[in-house]
Amino acid sequence: MIGYFLRHRGDRLSPWRYILLPVIGAIIDIYLLTQLDSKALILGLSWLGIGIVYLLVLTRGLTREPPEMTAIAEAE
Amino acid sequence: MTTEENRAHHVHHATLQKQLHLRAVLLFGLAYMTPIIVLGIFGVIAVKSNGASAGSYLLATVAMLFTALSYGLMAKHFPVAGSAYTYVRKSLDSRLGFVVGWAILLDYLFLPLVIWLIGGAYLQGQFPGVPFWVWIVAYIVLTSALNVIGLKVADRTNFVLMTVQLLILLFFVILSITHLVSGSQSLVSVTPFVGGGGFSAIAAGAAVAAYSFLGFDAISTLTEETYDAERTIPKAIVLVAFIGGAIFIVVTYFVTLVSPGGTFDNADSLAADIAKTIGGSLFGAVFLTGLIVGQFTSGLAAQAAVARLLYAMGRDNVLPRRLFGWVSERFHTPVFNIALAGIIGLARFSSMSPHRHRSSTSVHSPRSRWSISR
Numbered sequence: 300m301i302g303y304f305l306r307h308r309g310d311r312l313s314p315w316r317y318i319l320l321p322v323i324g325a326i327i328d329i330y331l332l333t334q335l336d337s338k339a340l341i342l343g344l345s346w347l348g349i350g351i352v353y354l355l356v357l358t359r360g361l362t363r364e365p366p367e368m369t370a371i372a373e374a375e
Numbered sequence: 376m377t378t379e380e381n382r383a384h385h386v387h388h389a390t391l392q393k394q395l396h397l398r399a400v401l402l403f404g405l406a407y408m409t410p411i412i413v414l415g416i417f418g419v420i421a422v423k424s425n426g427a428s429a430g431s432y433l434l435a436t437v438a439m440l441f442t443a444l445s446y447g448l449m450a451k452h453f454p455v456a457g458s459a460y461t462y463v464r465k466s467l468d469s470r471l472g473f474v475v476g477w478a479i480l481l482d483y484l485f486l487p488l489v490i491w492l493i494g495g496a497y498l499q500g501q502f503p504g505v506p507f508w509v510w511i512v513a514y515i516v517l518t519s520a521l522n523v524i525g526l527k528v529a530d531r532t533n534f535v536l537m538t539v540q541l542l543i544l545l546f547f548v549i550l551s552i553t554h555l556v557s558g559s560q561s562l563v564s565v566t567p568f569v570g571g572g573g574f575s576a577i578a579a580g581a582a583v584a585a586y587s588f589l590g591f592d593a594i595s596t597l598t599e600e601t602y603d604a605e606r607t608i609p610k611a612i613v614l615v616a617f618i619g620g621a622i623f624i625v626v627t628y629f630v631t632l633v634s635p636g637g638t639f640d641n642a643d644s645l646a647a648d649i650a651k652t653i654g655g656s657l658f659g660a661v662f663l664t665g666l667i668v669g670q671f672t673s674g675l676a677a678q679a680a681v682a683r684l685l686y687a688m689g690r691d692n693v694l695p696r697r698l699f700g701w702v703s704e705r706f707h708t709p710v711f712n713i714a715l716a717g718i719i720g721l722a723r724f725s726s727m728s729p730h731r732h733r734s735s736t737s738v739h740s741p742r743s744r745w746s747i748s749r
Contacts, residue, residue, distance in 0.1 A: 300445055300448060300449060300462075300466070302466040302467040303449070303452060303465075303466035306466065316444075316448060317448070320441055320444055320445055320448075321441075321445045323441045324441035324442040324444075324445045327438045327439075327441060327442065327585075328442060330582070331582060331585055334582045334583075342481075343478075343481065346477070346478070346481045347474070347477070347478055350473075350474055350477030350478065350480075351474065353477070354470060354473050354474060354477075357473070357693060358470065361470065364469050364470070365469050365470060365472075365473050365691070365693050366691055366692040366693060367464075367469065367691045367692075368690045368691045368692070368700075
């Protein structure tokens with residue numbers, strides 16, 4: 300969200316909604332992550348590892364962008 | 376894009392169809408959340424919060440509304456089925472977007488399986504003579520069939536079953552109130568909000584309570600099948616978190632009045648025992664029916680959501696498009712993805728079966744264990 304805000308600075312988006320709101324949300328979500336037990340964290344990190352390897356294959360070692368469908372409607 | 380990829384893209388021109396209004400999306404979100412499960416894990420949260428379950432849910436609701444509002448804003452800007460995968464991809468970086476998509480996929484892919492296992496455990500607790508796998512297969516086949524036929528039919532089923540679930544919850548509250556009144560106990564108290572362990576206990580309870588909210592984000596995957604999605608989906612996301620939170624707070628408030636404190640001999644099956652206390656064994660059975668029905672609609676919504684997330688990733692060809700990006704021309708649903716979610720539910724079940732006796736000892740333990748370990 301913050302990335303969106305920074306890229307659309309010209310649109311006069313409210314910083315309260317686009318910065319404060321997600322930051323508080325993220326703090327809470329990270330806190331919840333720390334409450335997980337170790338087995339869940341190991342499972343999650345393993346899964347993430349597999350995903351990153353797959354991404355490396357998909358993008359030939361980050362030299363290409365991941366593929367994307369053409370023409371996704373983006374409402375502004 | 377190469378010409379070959381172009382051709383592959385044009386072969387599968389069937390797409391998702393707009394067919395849902397606010398009510399349908401809202402009910403899918405609430406179904407995913409399964410409000411009645413607040414009773415399933417009531418004992419666990421009462422112990423953690425030292426009798427301040429309602430306070431924990433209040434705190435969790437406020438906390439979750441921040442995430443829900445954020446999701447709502449992103450759903451407004453990117454009305455696409457990919458949820459967080461698309462949001463990060465579009466607003467930050469395509470590679471990071473893939474990693475986020477992959478990460479939420481873990482959750483989305485295995486949640487239907489967990490939901491069906493819990494539903495199966497409830498059913499097995501009730502009918503110990505029937506083999507466990509029968510229930511799992513029944514859940515998976517019925518749910519998958521409804522999801523393949525399409526959201527219209529899934530929505531109608533969901534509407535009926537959610538009405539049942541919410542009515543049973545309402546009865547639970549009414550019976551709690553009559554129980555309190557007949558015992559001439561006060562209906563007004565701050566104890567369910569403050570408990571006996573101070574703020575740290577309330578926060579510890581809220582950390583567990585927060586997992587009851589899973590689902591409000593998932594309805595963003597229904598974006599491409601919703602009318603006026605730029606407005607409907609954000610509204611639905613926030614409303615699901617809000618309505619769900621309100622239900623949780625009201626229910627835990629009255630249940631705490633019936634069964635106060637933070638130490639119980641039977642924390643895992645506390646709500647079922649309360650159900651019998653306030654409504655007799657008949658209501659005990661009705662309550663269990665509500666839990667079973669709740670798991671069914673939860674599985675329905677969870678399977679629908681993962682199928683759309685896989686579709687959004689398959690359509691981009693970050694997952695093989697021929698399979699994951701395929702939408703049936705007849706049903707306008709991502710049939711392969713729905714089937715995959717069903718098969719995962721089966722596959723994991725076969726490796727879980729040795730433990731089934733343990734999980735059936737208490738019908739309430741699986742969900743509570745799950746909610747903590749997630």
